[in-house]
Amino acid sequence: xxxxxxxxxxxxxxxxxxxxxxxxxxxxxxxxxxxxxxxxxxxxxxxxxxxxxxxxxxxxxxxxxxxxxxxxxxxxxxxxxxxxxxxxxxxxxxxxxxxxxxxxxxxxxxxxxxxxxxxxxxxxxxxxxxxxxxxxxxxxxxxxxxxxxxxxxxxxxxxxxxxxxxxxxxxxxxxxxxxxxxxxxxxxxxxxxxxxxxxxxxxxxxxxxxxxxxxxxxxxxxxxxxxxxxxxxxxxxxxxxxxxxxxxxxxxxxxxxxxxxxxxxxxxxxxxxxxxxxxxxxxxxxxxxxxxxxxxxxxxxxxxxxxxxxxxxxxxxxxxxxxxxxxxxxxxxxxxxxxxxxxxxxxxxxxxxxxxx
Ligand SMILES: NC(=O)c1ccc[n+]([C@@H]2O[C@H](COP(=O)([O-])OP(=O)(O)OC[C@H]3O[C@@H](n4cnc5c(N)ncnc54)[C@H](OP(=O)(O)O)[C@@H]3O)[C@@H](O)[C@H]2O)c1
Numbered sequence: 510x511x512x513x514x515x516x517x518x519x520x521x522x523x524x525x526x527x528x529x530x531x532x533x534x535x536x537x538x539x540x541x542x543x544x545x546x547x548x549x550x551x552x553x554x555x556x557x558x559x560x561x562x563x564x565x566x567x568x569x570x571x572x573x574x575x576x577x578x579x580x581x582x583x584x585x586x587x588x589x590x591x592x593x594x595x596x597x598x599x600x601x602x603x604x605x606x607x608x609x610x611x612x613x614x615x616x617x618x619x620x621x622x623x624x625x626x627x628x629x630x631x632x633x634x635x636x637x638x639x640x641x642x643x644x645x646x647x648x649x650x651x652x653x654x655x656x657x658x659x660x661x662x663x664x665x666x667x668x669x670x671x672x673x674x675x676x677x678x679x680x681x682x683x684x685x686x687x688x689x690x691x692x693x694x695x696x697x698x699x700x701x702x703x704x705x706x707x708x709x710x711x712x713x714x715x716x717x718x719x720x721x722x723x724x725x726x727x728x729x730x731x732x733x734x735x736x737x738x739x740x741x742x743x744x745x746x747x748x749x750x751x752x753x754x755x756x757x758x759x760x761x762x763x764x765x766x767x768x769x770x771x772x773x774x775x776x777x778x779x780x781x782x783x784x785x786x787x788x789x790x791x792x793x794x795x796x797x798x799x800x801x802x803x804x805x806x807x808x809x810x811x812x813x814x815x816x817x818x819x820x821x822x823x824x825x826x827x828x829x830x831x832x833x834x835x836x837x838x839x840x841x842x843x844x845x846x847x848x849x850x851x852x853x854x855x856x857x858x859x860x861x862x863x864x865x866x
Contacts, residue, residue, distance in 0.1 A: 513553070516597075516625075518542065519543065520542075521537065522538060523536070523861075529569075529571060536840060537843055541586065548599065550631065552595055552597075552599070552603050552628050554611065556593040556621060556864065557864055557866045558642045558860055558863055561858075562650055562850070564577075565588060567770070569587065569847070572770065572771045575773050575775070575778070579619040586620045586622060587619065588619070589618020589650070591610070592608075593609060593611075594609070594866065607635055609633050610636045612633075612650050612653070622838075640821055644821075644830065652817055652826060652828065653806070654806030655679075655682040655684075657805065663686050663733055667692060670731045671683055672736040673698065674704040674709055674712070675696070676738075680703070684707050687708035694708055694709050695720070696712045701714070703856060720742075722751070723752065727752055730751075731757060732754055738853075753799040760803075761801055761802070830860055831857045833845075834861070836861045842861070
């Protein structure tokens with residue numbers, strides 16, 4: 510086993526050399542420097558697996574360069590969420606040999622698709638051995654966010670619509686909504702069997718039908734819509750108030766009205782913040798439109814990750830991985846994983862295996 514005394518100076522890592530084109534800009538190299546502990550809550554982890562998320566593709570695209578490009582600019586190691594084994598630690602909570610999971614650091618993911626990563630104590634938790642590293646690496650961001658969204662927005666007896674039910678967050682939202690005691694759960698997705706196996710009572714295939722135009726939901730509208738896709742779902746559906754109760758809520762991730770955030774400078778941030786505030790104000794005051802809500806899925810408190818991992822260990826929550834993974838740690842496979850994540854049609858987490866645990 511590697512320990513701090515036998516640690517190499519260089520490691521294998523997937524780096525981004527510029528914005529945009531995945532095939533041109535992502536490269537797996539063999540000579541990236543192994544990171545070292547600096548701050549008092551730093552932990553050095555030997556990575557077992559890395560899970561991608563929409564944020565990884567967003568950072569690579571350059572659309573949010575002003576806020577999310579990693580500090581040193583290009584090149585940087587891609588990937589945000591991981592599972593692995595502690596090598597050395599400045600934190601008293603973690604010791605060499607501990608099996609852990611860790612989430613990306615705000616404002617944007619980087620550093621996890623390499624053999625080693627320094628992670629923060631506040632974003633890391635001990636992982637029970639019964640969850641294997643391929644399954645556990647994606648739980649800290651998407652399943653945790655799903656738990657928080659449902660805790661904040663769904664009440665017992667609610668009729669719940671989940672738009673994007675087969676995605677990484679949606680597949681956990683369906684399960685948590687069931688646990689929360691939702692009376693009826695409808696998923697919008699092309700994956701009927703998967704969504705039903707996760708707790709959806711019925712599934713609307715968005716390729717054939719628009720949920721906001723279906724008579725049964727206009728007669729018996731939803732209390733809560735959780736939109737993990739954006740775009741016309743709000744513009745045509747949420748905004749019309751046709752299938753959501755007058756006093757219902759529309760939970761939007763991505764927030765606001767766009768399906769893609771673009772942020773290139775301070776003026777962009779000001780303008781986006783005003784758009785969001787205006788949307789919240791307008792929908793709060795409007796008598797016929799559900800209130801547009803932006804949940805906080807990323808604020809981690811002590812114990813949150815432990816509680817979510819317990820849900821998995823005790824069988825209440827099943828991790829969902831896209832069936833084309835886990836991807837191998839080489840140029841072609843890592844690029845393929847990024848293409849799948851960027852397609853917006855992954856069914857569960859997109860995982861790259863880095864090493865045997
Ligand atoms: N992943 C995370 O860790 C995380 C954490 C916090 C917040 N978020 C945010 O949450 C949002 C969702 O993230 P995610 O990771 O769940 O995304 P994702 O896994 O990339 O979502 C892909 C899913 O979206 C579905 N989809 C695509 N177009 C659709 C449409 N028009 N109607 C219904 N479903 C559609 C696809 O199903 P089909 O194949 O059926 O089209 C696919 O299953 C993003 O804004 C993300 O930034 C993500």
